[in-house]
Amino acid sequence: MDKKIFSKKIIAWYEENKRSLPWRQTRDPYKIWLSEVILQQTRIAQGLPYYISFVESFPTVKSLARAPEDKVLRLWQGLGYYSRARNLHACAKKIDKEYDGKFPDSFEELKTLPGIGDYTAAAIASIACQIPVAVVDGNVFRVLARVFGIEEEITSNKGKTVFKAKANSLIPTDQPDVFNQAMMEFGALHCTPKNPKCQSCIFTKDCVANKHEMQSMLPVKASKQKVKKRHLNYIVIKQKGKLLMRKRGNGDIWNGLYDFLLIETKKPVKASGLRKQEKEINLTLGTTVMHYKHVLSHQQLIIQFIAATIPTDQLKALIKKEGLTFYSKKEVEKLPKPIVINRFLKESEFLN
Numbered sequence: 001m002d003k004k005i006f007s008k009k010i011i012a013w014y015e016e017n018k019r020s021l022p023w024r025q026t027r028d029p030y031k032i033w034l035s036e037v038i039l040q041q042t043r044i045a046q047g048l049p050y051y052i053s054f055v056e057s058f059p060t061v062k063s064l065a066r067a068p069e070d071k072v073l074r075l076w077q078g079l080g081y082y083s084r085a086r087n088l089h090a091c092a093k094k095i096d097k098e099y100d101g102k103f104p105d106s107f108e109e110l111k112t113l114p115g116i117g118d119y120t121a122a123a124i125a126s127i128a129c130q131i132p133v134a135v136v137d138g139n140v141f142r143v144l145a146r147v148f149g150i151e152e153e154i155t156s157n158k159g160k161t162v163f164k165a166k167a168n169s170l171i172p173t174d175q176p177d178v179f180n181q182a183m184m185e186f187g188a189l190h191c192t193p194k195n196p197k198c199q200s201c202i203f204t205k206d207c208v209a210n211k212h213e214m215q216s217m218l219p220v221k222a223s224k225q226k227v228k229k230r231h232l233n234y235i236v237i238k239q240k241g242k243l244l245m246r247k248r249g250n251g252d253i254w255n256g257l258y259d260f261l262l263i264e265t266k267k268p269v270k271a272s273g274l275r276k277q278e279k280e281i282n283l284t285l286g287t288t289v290m291h292y293k294h295v296l297s298h299q300q301l302i303i304q305f306i307a308a309t310i311p312t313d314q315l316k317a318l319i320k321k322e323g324l325t326f327y328s329k330k331e332v333e334k335l336p337k338p339i340v341i342n343r344f345l346k347e348s349e350f351l352n
């Protein structure tokens with residue numbers, strides 16, 4: 001299909017079918033960036049309230065840069081993939097410090113900022129600065145693979161190069177912003193992963209997948225990564241109405257968030273099965289208070305919360321060894337926490 005016809009058709013479809021979303025009413029690179037980071041791996045309905053509260057709490061990139069990390073993580077709580085929030089903060093700080101609060105206006109320079117890869121840089125460059133560089137996300141992969149019958153595997157290096165080149169060959173120089181948004185919206189609403197609306201499609205006649213009934217085979221994806229099971233046993237210690245918690249350090253999924261004393265085991269164990277650790281720490285474990293299953297992208301967490309007590313003379317040593325602190329109810333509520341910890345606190349009596 002001729003590239004001009006393709007872009008004209010998809011832009012016309014977009015003008016008629018696009019959803020009205022707050023980040024579509026602006027050319028402010030800060031807000032466009034914010035929306036793109038929040039919406040990565042997140043549905044619009046889930047991400048929208050987060051976008052609104054971020055814009056309200058931090059109306060400018062400078063205000064975000066100068067906020068304490070705990071406040072940023074607390075606002076992000078529930079969205080998952082917390083490295084995105086930490087990168088968001090690091091990026092804002094860099095823009096504040098090195099660019100005086102103004103986003104750079106070139107695709108290449110945008111890519112040097114923390115957490116900004118090809119996808120986000122292309123979105124900011126095209127929407128805020130009208131630079132004709134194509135955005136390639138999951139929706140765009142799907143539309144291109146199906147319409148043009150591209151069978152390269154989408155996560156391979158070759159695949160990425162082929163799809164990027166195709167998208168960049170189609171983008172019109174006069175409307176790069178509208179084209180990019182049209183591609184993503186078309187994939188999200190019309191050429192959906194399951195049950196694409198082929199009968200009423202603007203590409204019915206030309207679409208390779210439709211002609212050869214290959215919709216379910218395209219795009220080609222590598223087989224899924226194996227999900228790792230982890231068994232987390234949280235020991236909850238409460239004294240004088242305060243809870244013993246700690247900030248998680250580097251190298252784990254919840255870096256920077258607050259949780260309890262943790263004993264990770266290879267297999268599921270009952271509270272009574274944690275004898276060895278119990279002896280080492282001098283804990284008196286109660287029974288399990290709550291059980292949860294928490295599914296992340298590549299990990300399945302089997303979590304139990306166990307109430308425990310510890311003799312006063314042992315407490316100091318434990319606090320020092322494990323980097324724990326007692327927090328009051330008010331303080332706990334303000335701390336950024338993994339969603340499963342938040343859920344436990346809401347559903348158990350521990351904060352009352």
Ligand code: SF4
Nearest residue numbers: 191196198201207210
């Ligand atoms: S015809 Fe079907 S598969 Fe092809 S672009 Fe349209 S909705 Fe997608």
